[in-house]
Amino acid sequence: MTYDLLSALLGFAVVTLFTPGPNNLMLMASGVSYGYRRTLPHLLGVAVGFPVMMLAVGAGLAQVFTWLPVLHLVLKAASVLFMLWLAWKIATEHAPEGAGTTAGQPLRFLQAAGFQWVNPKAWAMAMTATSAYLPAPGLAGVLAVAAVFFGLGLLSSHTWVLAGRAVAALLRDPRHLRVFNLLMALLLVLTLWPLVMH
Numbered sequence: 288m289t290y291d292l293l294s295a296l297l298g299f300a301v302v303t304l305f306t307p308g309p310n311n312l313m314l315m316a317s318g319v320s321y322g323y324r325r326t327l328p329h330l331l332g333v334a335v336g337f338p339v340m341m342l343a344v345g346a347g348l349a350q351v352f353t354w355l356p357v358l359h360l361v362l363k364a365a366s367v368l369f370m371l372w373l374a375w376k377i378a379t380e381h382a383p384e385g386a387g388t389t390a391g392q393p394l395r396f397l398q399a400a401g402f403q404w405v406n407p408k409a410w411a412m413a414m415t416a417t418s419a420y421l422p423a424p425g426l427a428g429v430l431a432v433a434a435v436f437f438g439l440g441l442l443s444s445h446t447w448v449l450a451g452r453a454v455a456a457l458l459r460d461p462r463h464l465r466v467f468n469l470l471m472a473l474l475l476v477l478t479l480w481p482l483v484m485h
Contacts, residue, residue: 312475316377
């Protein structure tokens with residue numbers, strides 16, 4: 288891998304992994320509502336699930352959409368419905384005794400890993416990374432890119448959950464937590480805008 292390609296790949300990974308998107312917004316909201324320890328399975332599901340999806344895309348899954356364009360429409364509809372459900376789930380969470388004590392359940396490992404398959408930002412990232420930043424042709428190149436996203440994804444996921452924990456101290460009042468959850472839900476819905484427009 289050349290230095291220029293590695294720099295470009297790292298830059299792309301940092302920008303896409305650390306900027307707000309469905310995964311990061313949900314991790315932050317979960318950090319606020321459930322704390323770090325209870326959010327850990329969700330965090331690991333994102334960090335592992337995305338590179339696994341990227342491996343599948345790099346191995347040729349994206350070609351299936353060329354052969355069966357109707358699958359793209361099905362994926363888009365599933366993405367919208369699932370993300371609206373998640374937004375509703377975030378908006379209706381409440382903590383009667385203060386932030387970090389929500390009685391509900393954060394996403395589990397398999398739920399978070401499965402979410403990658405209906406996350407429009409994840410699809411865009413995976414298809415771009417496996418088509419523009421492969422250091423070598425074939426599976427070796429895809430594995431290298433997936434490894435970069437796994438390492439930086441762990442760091443990004445921890446950052447967003449810990450940011451949620453930091454904000455939780457300001458949200459001990461249930462009214463403030465309610466406003467925060469509504470804002471996170473609205474931002475999650477707004478991430479659907481590019482998907483709906485295409």
